[in-house]
Amino acid sequence: MSPVPEPSAELLQRAGAVRSAAVDLGQTDDAQRAGALLSMGDALADHADRIVAANGEDLDRSAAEGLAPALLARLKLNEAKLHGAVEGVRKVASLPDPLGRRQLHRELDAGLVLERVTVPLGVVGVIFEARPDALMQIASLAIRSGNGAVLKGGSEARLTNEAVMAALKAGLAVSSVPPDALALLTTRQESLALLRLDGLVDLIIPRGSNELVRFIQDNTRIPVLGHADGICHLYVDAAADVAMAVRVAVDSKVQYPAACNAIETLLVHRSVAPAFLAAALPAFAAAGVSLRGDADSLALGVAEAAGEDDWNTEYLDLILAVKLVDDLDEACAHIRRYGSRHTDVIVTADEAAAARFLAVVDSSGVYHNCSSRFADGFRYGFGAEVGISTQTLPPRGPVGLDGLVTYRYRLRGDGHIAGDYAVGERQFSHQDRPL
Amino acid sequence: MSPVPEPSAELLQRAGAVRSAAVDLGQTDDAQRAGALLSMGDALADHADRIVAANGEDLDRSAAEGLAPALLARLKLNEAKLHGAVEGVRKVASLPDPLGRRQLHRELDAGLVLERVTVPLGVVGVIFEARPDALMQIASLAIRSGNGAVLKGGSEARLTNEAVMAALKAGLAVSSVPPDALALLTTRQESLALLRLDGLVDLIIPRGSNELVRFIQDNTRIPVLGHADGICHLYVDAAADVAMAVRVAVDSKVQYPAACNAIETLLVHRSVAPAFLAAALPAFAAAGVSLRGDADSLALGVAEAAGEDDWNTEYLDLILAVKLVDDLDEACAHIRRYGSRHTDVIVTADEAAAARFLAVVDSSGVYHNCSSRFADGFRYGFGAEVGISTQTLPPRGPVGLDGLVTYRYRLRGDGHIAGDYAVGERQFSHQDRPL
Numbered sequence: 001m002s003p004v005p006e007p008s009a010e011l012l013q014r015a016g017a018v019r020s021a022a023v024d025l026g027q028t029d030d031a032q033r034a035g036a037l038l039s040m041g042d043a044l045a046d047h048a049d050r051i052v053a054a055n056g057e058d059l060d061r062s063a064a065e066g067l068a069p070a071l072l073a074r075l076k077l078n079e080a081k082l083h084g085a086v087e088g089v090r091k092v093a094s095l096p097d098p099l100g101r102r103q104l105h106r107e108l109d110a111g112l113v114l115e116r117v118t119v120p121l122g123v124v125g126v127i128f129e130a131r132p133d134a135l136m137q138i139a140s141l142a143i144r145s146g147n148g149a150v151l152k153g154g155s156e157a158r159l160t161n162e163a164v165m166a167a168l169k170a171g172l173a174v175s176s177v178p179p180d181a182l183a184l185l186t187t188r189q190e191s192l193a194l195l196r197l198d199g200l201v202d203l204i205i206p207r208g209s210n211e212l213v214r215f216i217q218d219n220t221r222i223p224v225l226g227h228a229d230g231i232c233h234l235y236v237d238a239a240a241d242v243a244m245a246v247r248v249a250v251d252s253k254v255q256y257p258a259a260c261n262a263i264e265t266l267l268v269h270r271s272v273a274p275a276f277l278a279a280a281l282p283a284f285a286a287a288g289v290s291l292r293g294d295a296d297s298l299a300l301g302v303a304e305a306a307g308e309d310d311w312n313t314e315y316l317d318l319i320l321a322v323k324l325v326d327d328l329d330e331a332c333a334h335i336r337r338y339g340s341r342h343t344d345v346i347v348t349a350d351e352a353a354a355a356r357f358l359a360v361v362d363s364s365g366v367y368h369n370c371s372s373r374f375a376d377g378f379r380y381g382f383g384a385e386v387g388i389s390t391q392t393l394p395p396r397g398p399v400g401l402d403g404l405v406t407y408r409y410r411l412r413g414d415g416h417i418a419g420d421y422a423v424g425e426r427q428f429s430h431q432d433r434p435l
Numbered sequence: 436m437s438p439v440p441e442p443s444a445e446l447l448q449r450a451g452a453v454r455s456a457a458v459d460l461g462q463t464d465d466a467q468r469a470g471a472l473l474s475m476g477d478a479l480a481d482h483a484d485r486i487v488a489a490n491g492e493d494l495d496r497s498a499a500e501g502l503a504p505a506l507l508a509r510l511k512l513n514e515a516k517l518h519g520a521v522e523g524v525r526k527v528a529s530l531p532d533p534l535g536r537r538q539l540h541r542e543l544d545a546g547l548v549l550e551r552v553t554v555p556l557g558v559v560g561v562i563f564e565a566r567p568d569a570l571m572q573i574a575s576l577a578i579r580s581g582n583g584a585v586l587k588g589g590s591e592a593r594l595t596n597e598a599v600m601a602a603l604k605a606g607l608a609v610s611s612v613p614p615d616a617l618a619l620l621t622t623r624q625e626s627l628a629l630l631r632l633d634g635l636v637d638l639i640i641p642r643g644s645n646e647l648v649r650f651i652q653d654n655t656r657i658p659v660l661g662h663a664d665g666i667c668h669l670y671v672d673a674a675a676d677v678a679m680a681v682r683v684a685v686d687s688k689v690q691y692p693a694a695c696n697a698i699e700t701l702l703v704h705r706s707v708a709p710a711f712l713a714a715a716l717p718a719f720a721a722a723g724v725s726l727r728g729d730a731d732s733l734a735l736g737v738a739e740a741a742g743e744d745d746w747n748t749e750y751l752d753l754i755l756a757v758k759l760v761d762d763l764d765e766a767c768a769h770i771r772r773y774g775s776r777h778t779d780v781i782v783t784a785d786e787a788a789a790a791r792f793l794a795v796v797d798s799s800g801v802y803h804n805c806s807s808r809f810a811d812g813f814r815y816g817f818g819a820e821v822g823i824s825t826q827t828l829p830p831r832g833p834v835g836l837d838g839l840v841t842y843r844y845r846l847r848g849d850g851h852i853a854g855d856y857a858v859g860e861r862q863f864s865h866q867d868r869p870l
Contacts, residue, residue, distance in 0.1 A: 023771075027794055106816055112805060114815060121827055122797060202827040217656075223828055244850040251852035336458075358845050359462055362557060370547060370848025379853070380549060380844070381541055381865035392556055392637040393658055394829060397844045409815070409832045410793050413805025415679040417686035421814070430816035 004219045007193040014183050015150055015200040019123050021180035022148030026120045028176050030097040036175035037093035037140050041086045043171030044136065047163065048082055054163035055132065062156045075156055077132045085133045092140040095383045098401040099146050107431045109421075112413040118405045120146030125194050125201040127152045127216060129208035132160040138205060139168050139182055141386055145404035148181040150201060152191040162186070195220035203404070205387055210314065225403060227390035229314050229340040230260030232372045235331040235357065236276050237348030238269040244369060245272075245347040246280045252345065252372040254287045258316045260388060261343050261365075261375040265311060265321040267331045268297070273324050277301055284320065293322040300324075311338040328353055332360045339363060341390045343375040343397075364390055364397035439654045442628040449618050450585055450635040454558050456615035457583030461555045463611050465532035471610035472528035472575050478606030479521045479571065482598065487514055489598035490567065497591045510591050512567045520571045527575040530818045533836040534581050542866045544856075547848040553840045555581030560629050560636040562587045562651060564643035567595040573640060574603050574617055576821055580839035583616040585636060587626040597621070630655035638839070640822055645749065660838060662825035664749050664775040665695030667807045670766040670792065671711050672783030673704040679804065680707075680782040681715045687780065687807040689722045693751045695823060696778050696800075696810040700746060700756040701726075702766040708735055708759050724753045731759040746773040763788055767795045774798060776825045778810040778832075799825055799832035 007015070028036075044051070055077040063072060077085075104116035124147050128134040135153055142149035153161040161184055169179040185191055194201065195216060204224045206213045214228040234252050236245045252263040268276055277300045284291055292310050293302030302322050310321040311334070325331045328346075335344050343365035346357040354368040365375045375398060377385025382400030389396045395403040420426040442450070463471075479486070490512040498507060512520075539551035559582050563569040570588055577584035588596040596619055604614040620626055629636065630651060639659045641648045649663040669687050671680045687698040703711055712735045719726055727745050728737030737757050745756040746769070760766045763781075770779050778800035781792040789803040800810045810833060812820030817835030824831045830838040855861040 023795060023797075026797075108809070108814065108816065112809075116832075119797070221652075223826075241850070247850060248852060251854050255853045255857065354847075360458060362458075362461075362554070363843070365844045365846065367846045368848065370846055370851040371853045373853035374543070374547075374846055374848075374851070375844075379543065379856070379863065381543065381863065391658075392841055394841055396841060397551075406827055406829055406831060408798070409800045409810075410802075411800065411805055411809055412789075412803045413809075415676070415682060416805040416809070417683060418690045418806045418808035418814070419686050422690065428814065428816065 004192045004195050005189060007196055008190070011185070011190050011193050011197075012200070015123070015197050017180045018148040018150055018183045019200050021178040022120070022123050025143070025148060025177050025181045026146050028146065030099070032176035033097070033144055033146060034093045036143055036172055036177040037089055039175040040140060040143070040168050040171035041089040041093070043167045044082065044086045044089065044164070047167035047170070048079060051082060051160065051163040051167060052077065052079055054159040058157055058159045067156060071156070074131050075160075077160055081133065085136045088133075089136055089140040092144050092384055095144065095401055098144075098405045102435050103407060105433045105435050107433060108411075108428050109416065109426055110429070112411070112416045113433070115410045116407050117410060118402075119408045121202040121404055121406050123148040123150060123201050124404065125150045125197065125204045125222065127191055127194065127204065127206050127208070127212065129154045129212060131207070132157045132164060134207045135161055135164050136168070138207070141384055141401060141404060143172075143177060143181065145401050147404055150183050150185060150194060150197070152185040152194060155188065158186060195222065198222055207387070225389055225395070225399060226387045227260065227340065227342060230262070230342045230390075231265065231312070231314050231338060231340045232261060232263045232343045232345070233265045233267055233335050233339060234263045234345040234347065234372065235267040235325075235328070235335075236269060236272060237328060237346055237350060237353050238271045239350035239353060240269075240272055240276070240347045241349055242272065242275050242279055245276055246283050248345065248347055248369065248371050249280060250283050250287055253284070253289055253320050254318065255371065255373045257318050259373065260314075261372050262316075263320065263345070263372050264314055265323065265338070267323055267325050267334055269331075270296070270324050270326055273297065273300055287318070289318045289320050291320050291322050294324060296324040297322045328356060332357065335361055335363070341392075342388070343367065343372045345370070345372050364388075439627045439630050440624060442631055443625070446620070446625050446628050446632075447635070450558070450632050452615045453583040453585055453618045454635050456613040457555070457558050460578070460583060460612050460616045461581045463581065465534070467611035468532070468579055468581060469528045471578055471607055471612040472524055474610040475575060475578070475603050475606035476521045476524040476528070478602045479517065479524065479599070482602035482605065483514060483517055486517060486595065486598040486602060487512065489594040493592055493594045502591060506591070509566050510595075512595055516568065520568045523568075524571055524575040527579050527819055530579060530836055533579075533840045537870050538842060540868045540870050542868060543846075543863050544851065544861055545864070547846065547851045548868070550845045551842050552845060553837075554843045556637040556839055556841050558583040558585060558636050559839065560585045560632065560639045560657065562626055562629065562639065562641050562643070562647065564589045564647060566642070567592045567599060569642045570596055570599050571603070573642070576819055576836060576839060578607075578612060578616065580836050582839055585618050585620060585629060585632070587620040587629060590623065593621060630657065633657055642822070660824055660830070660834060661822045662695065662775065662777060665697070665777040665825075666700065666747070666749050666773060666775045667696060667698045667778045667780070668700045668702055668770050668774060669698045669780040669782065669807065670702040670760075670763070670770075671704060671707055672763060672781055672785060672788050673706045674785035674788060675704070675707055675711065675782045676784055677707065677710050677714055680711055681718050683780065683782055683804065683806050684715060685718050685722055688719070688724055688755050689753065690806065690808045692753050694808065695749075696807050697751075698755065698780070698807050699749055700758065700773070702758055702760050702769055703732070704763075704766075705731070705759050705761055708732065712736055719755065722753070724755055726755050726757050728757040729759060732757045763791060767792065770796055770798070776827075777823070778802065778807045780805070780807050799823075
């Protein structure tokens with residue numbers, strides 16, 4: 001039995017209202033949606049005192065209930081953090097419109113013209129844990145891309161989220177976008193039932209722990225944008241520049257170890273392992289990284305032994321597994337077996353080896369001579385990041401605003417019928433026109 | 436409990452062999468894959484006698500088992516049909532390569548260059564009913580796009596499919612593509628277990644009845660390319676040219692009524708209904724179409740009454756439901772409620788009404804003044820059709836070869852690390868380069 005309950009009549013009604021508002025939202029133009037985001041930003045600034053006060057209540061209650069200090073820190077939304085979030089909303093307003101882009105423009109025959117044009121998905125469902133800034137970020141991305149959003153935050157942040165949502169809706173109320181385009185769910189029961197709103201919700205975006213994402217992926221038929229694991233590898237090839245390999249490996253692990261794009265396993269070609277580890281061991285030690293190695297790397301000075309589980313573990317911490325391999329093919333096979341198709345790196349001066357790695361490793365990001373930490377929508381120049389997807393089908397990798405749109409074919413004729421082509425009375429021309 | 440069994444060790448081993456061959460296939464170039472398809476076509480021609488003989492045995496056995504005449508006709512693969520299928524394989528060889536297309540090319544900083552390039556999905560799983568030509572078609576589309584394929588045909592066509600697969604593999608054996616890239620499953624048990632090969636199979640393509648597709652969609656976590664229902668609508672607007680509306684409506688229903696892109700419901704604006712039905716009723720009668728109308732259309736001469744079920748039914752036959760509506764909004768609301776987001780048509784001389792319909796109706800195809808029957812990959816000029824998808828996320832609508840590819844980000848640097856950008860030592864340039 002699935003642990004996910006049927007949606008209540010009230011939830012269906014609320015989601016239906018969002019869907020209906022989303023139809024109107026889908027008809028707005030670029031300037032109207034950008035204007036709505038600026039209104040949302042202004043309203044957040046106007047409501048700052050109320051939001052910060054509500055957050056104070058959430059913090060007090062959660063502290064009394066014993067919420068861990070790290071989670072309290074994530075929950076906290078002071079004036080400065082709120083200011084940053086408002087700037088984020090305004091930044092999304094300034095991004096180029098992802099809608100109405102013509103991807104195909106083709107005359108099928110005289111007077112019969114096909115277009116493929118980007119359109120909103122419809123309604124996105126968002127489930128996020130303690131961070132209240134996620135609400136502002138995702139709501140602004142959804143509205144910018146013409147989508148309604150049904151959002152569910154953590155119970156710790158309930159009052160904060162309600163205050164933020166009140167501000168966002170107040171902003172929409174003085175814009176061209178209907179405030180009903182956004183809805184905040186408040187009970188856990190509703191959050192679960194959201195996973196069953198097929199037909200009302202087109203995409204689920206989870207923002208939280210790997211466990212949250214995996215639970216959602218396992219319990220919904222709605223497409224999920226995101227990833228559960230980020231087990232990224234760095235392979236130090238026989239022809240690697242050792243100094244570069246050490247520098248890239250250390251950055252890939254320590255620049256932000258809790259990120260999904262940090263590496264968890266170092267694969268080292270046997271021939272370069274003595275030189276590499278001689279330089280890398282002190283560098284990792286200086287950075288506070290504990291290494292866990294296979295038998296061969298233990299023989300070269302790695303202190304702690306790795307078990308089978310280590311190849312499967314996303315440490316999200318200053319821990320790194322190390323394994324020696326015979327060649328590039330063994331490295332690729334290890335990545336295929338244990339990786340999560342997120343981001344994998346080769347360091348080598350051998351262009352042929354690099355080309356083979358980039359062709360064979362089937363991850364959303366394959367890198368040569370640079371840090372895995374570049375796997376990020378902002379670093380790719382997308383201006384905003386909806387999430388990072390490790391699924392096979394597009395969108396994959398870091399996903400910007402264009403991950404919240406789809407396309408539609410529009411065909412305009414003048415009474416054209418298929419029968420005329422079937423009997424040979426007319427022929428298709430299939431002439432592409434300028435986009 | 437799901438009716439789908441766990442994959443057997445043998446199935447896992449076979450699918451793993453396809454996956455492994457697909458890695459090599461993914462490294463082949465355009466000419467090698469096109470050459471492999473020509474080899475497959477030659478081998479099919481060489482094996483024609485054996486294939487036709489095997490098909491004769493399948494036909495005899497199925498006829499003795501009482502298979503319906505229509506299904507026997509679909510099962511039949513004579514010399515002429517086989518010749519057509521071989522031409523189809525050769526045609527796919529001549530299509531432009533969907534792989535290695537650069538979709539994004541951006542310098543993130545001096546010496547740090549990002550590309551987004553199309554790559555194969557990996558392995559597609561195909562489940563098809565009686566038609567043995569589907570095997571040749573899908574196998575050629577898969578190989579052309581660099582994908583392995585695990586295929587399961589109907590038991591009626593078992594000997595035919597085995598003979599076809601033997602020919603395809605014989606063709607691959609003298610090409611650059613490993614024959615293990617294709618595998619034919621033969622038992623129903625295996626066919627079901629295919630739905631559980633997450634991680635080994637990246638996309639399921641069902642070719643068969645609505646029931647087959649719906650069963651597959653309900654019983655797999657692997658993405659499914661296709662659609663269960665094709666409930667397409669034609670809306671005759673107040674400002675429709677009546678003669679054009681009749682012509683387009685008749686073509687949309689009768690040009691091939693068993694197709695998913697035939698219309699099932701006619702929505703008629705109340706103000707034009709008397710004139711439209713006066714012209715349409717004799718035209719539909721002449722074409723052998725039975726109409727089922729709501730109360731208002733019965734009053735205007737439609738003979739048979741429609742029930743609530745009629746709005747939900749894909750007749751796949753010469754039957755058409757008719758409903759009068761007050762305005763365009765009611766038509767759009769009806770389509771939103773009962774449609775399957777396949778293809779919907781408006782006939783009108785009012786450009787504003789057409790623009791609103793094309794903007795509001797959220798189907799993969801929205802048409803103005805032309806037949807719904809144009810919703811087809813060949814008619815769109817894609818050269819081949821993998822299927823028609825009615826899901827929200829891309830690919831949607833008629834899907835050509837590019838529905839069998841995804842993309843990968845490649846980032847090449849020269850020892851670049853993220854830490855340098857975090858501390859402001861380096862800045863991103865984000866300069867797009869020519870594709």
